[in-house]
Amino acid sequence: MAKVFASIGECMVELSGAGDGLYRRGFAGDTLNTAWGVRGLSPDDAVSVRYVSRVGTDALSDEMVRFAAAAGIDTAHVGRDPVRTVGLYMITLQGAERSFSYWRDAAAARRLAADRGALEAALADADMVYFSGITLAILPPEDRPTLFTALADARARGAVIAFDANVRLRLWPDADAARAGLSDGYRAATIALPTHPDERDLFGDRSPEATARRIAALGVPEVVVKDGADPATLFADGGLTSHPAERVDDAVDTTGAGDGFNAGYLAARLAGRSPVEAALLGHRVAARIIRSRGALIGLDALAAVAAGA
Template sequence: MSAATRRRIVSIGECMVELSSAGEGLYRKGFAGDTFNTAWYLRRGLGEGWDVAYHTALGTDTTSDEMLAFFTEAGLATDLVRRIPERMPGLYMIHLDGAERSFSYWRDSAAAKLLAADPAQLDAAAASGDAFYFSGITLAILSPDDRQRLLDMLGAARAAGKLVAFDPNIRPRLWPEPDVMRAAMEAGAAVASLCLPSFPDEVAAFGDASPEATARRYLACGTGEVVVKDGSDPALVATEGGFETVAARKVADVIDTTGAGDSFNAGYLAARLDGAEPRQAAERGHELAGEVVRHYGALIR
């Protein structure tokens, strides 16, 4: 297929240095982050007619060089990666309690916080993408002005008929106050044609009584399609035409849930971009997430 006939999805956000358990008190270094994880699995799940680009910012240090090489090895286009001297990638450590995880973060000087500071880079992303994916973490790490600049670009992309997918992926610690966080989640949904929230996050942030309440709230923001993830419970697929639940794959040997939601998003998006109906897409998302939780860390090789 010629380059002229290929299409491209641009995933926008932060990739970090990941330290995951290697046993016996040792940690393994990797590279991961919510929108990067989804891009990683998209590259493996999309049909041959699609390319996947990652839009972020890195430093000019050795770790940033290693991360950029990792993007390339993963098959991701890197022409939208901005390099910023005096900055470097953020880092996080995974703590496991059984299969459940918590995180410690170091990201104060992360280059990715400036990923939307260059209007020319945003213009290049807008011009090169046929579809876009971003998250609440993407919005959280940006300054208010940069956040609005990114939302304006994505809103224009949707208005032009392009798919814009948004995972709220709510992380309260990244926000100065709850009202600012909730307003940003609704602003993200307003520019998105597809929203992929996680129900436990939405209960904590918005007090939703049910996945149906979450879906209705995001539909009211203006998004056209909502898929409410709920861990091992069924996902709810909602459009203005109705609601449908899709059972999750039963997995007996779960060892680490890191990256489960990100991989579900990739499976769902890949299926929808390849022409599948929402139910089939949710089944593919569950299938991929069910495989990911059987491995340590966000990415399986």
Template sequence: MKKTKITIIGECMIELSGNAFSTQTQSFGGDTLNTAVYLSRLLPHVSPYYLTALGQDQYSSLMLKAWEKENIDCSLVLRDQERLPGLYSINIDDKGERSFHYWRDNSAAKYMCQHLLFVPNIAKIMDADIIYLSGISLAILPTHDREILFDVLATLKKHGATIITDSNYRPRLWKNNLDAKFWLDNLYRLSDMALVTGDDEELLLDKPNMPEKEVADRLHALGVGHVVVKLGAKGAMWSTLEGKSGYVDGESVDKLVDTTAAGDSFNAAYIAAYSQGASMAESCAWGNRLASQVIQHKGAIIPMDYLQTLITDMGQINEK
């Protein structure tokens, strides 16, 4: 299989799941970390880099060990002497509805660009083939640090890296829609490929029922060469700046259990397939396939047993 150097930039937080002031399960989670885990599982020979910042506390150390067990290259993970990881809780009411609460204003990941080793770490990935990040990776940063990140992405792009972005628009992380659109549009201008969710774009632009072609055309106008619009159960649409496009139907699902990480896992499988030479349509099919497995299980990361067939098939891409 093709050896590709992939770096994922983002944030992972400590997770508390359960009712407030009751028994809660401790774990960790984050959109880009989910993508890194699935990407590593699909392409064991690649071992993607994860660039983030953690503290020097026990929680951070245990998170780091867990990522390393997933064959994620953690040599770029920064350790902050003064800060801790962000924290969020998931509470479930009597009707099964989930509510989220976040504590991340002073997290280590928020200030990763200010870390003394951030620039030296970037120097280590100047030969990267793919850089992946999401709108959350951008949203958590202070304004000045977003500019630093843009400069870094521009430099990496000049050195040949393909920049891949998912807006993953979360309104609570931004001042308002206009602020989010300003920064996300600037991120798109640096991106070669966008893997976006149709619902997110509708929310960002306040345009319900926005046609996916309109989403793709908007991103192409910003300079994004390859656009994928994820459409949930309907599958995905792919489009190129040269005017080529198509639809890939979603996979049938026996029972929908939990949509957590559906988009993150789609991105992982898409990037994995695309990095190995698959077309956009083929890569969308891989994304749909993994996402359909993930949503039939509880939680963001499903057991490896359910991925074995997919991993085996992924290893045959270059043989076709």
């Protein structure tokens, strides 16, 4: 029987530069990016990838759902909101580095945890559940306990719970609220996938090792700290190890690199590979993504990475 990977969060309309002042429209979002990556890296008969979210009933929402479904992602647990729609973000590039502008206040995904029964049903048979700090930040505070209860129930049934803080301070009332909310996210997880510069800026960690130890102290047994082009720091089986990133001299866009690393890491762990092997696959996926524009690369390209090409 295929294992079930469930990713919870928000997919948005993406506008990325196409040259001459034009923009290319696509769909992306941290948790959808990772779900896409796990789909492309995993055999169809071994892993079922599910997206758990909420969109509107408008044409653009319909197109977004069709886009995910066409990639082989199960969208049966993407709820519909008759009032809200989907959010939008625009990527601005300076060299290969990017910045983002967002329009998401009316996003239906903000209500993805409003229906407790639907959320519990979406996770009922999941072997691995992935969510992010953005998932938490966009929810009304009164809905977050519903999400945490569903995650705790899934964990009690034996599911792996994976979390990337993906710090976006503008989505939180203030830094204290962000620290509290993201720490709760880590406490819910069995695998943590933080990014050191984000954690350093918010929590004051002086090194990736310090980030790993702080998060492990919250009760997370497996932590892999991303650090851009620098090595990833892995805490597993009670010890710390370092794993160099793949060198890339022709990067064009770093959008989605962290989400791709997460996809590689989680796909490998779901397939029964070791944390060290998972970190290496994560690096390979991230290296491939930053050679292309936008957050997503083709499923065939991901399959080639999984095959070692």
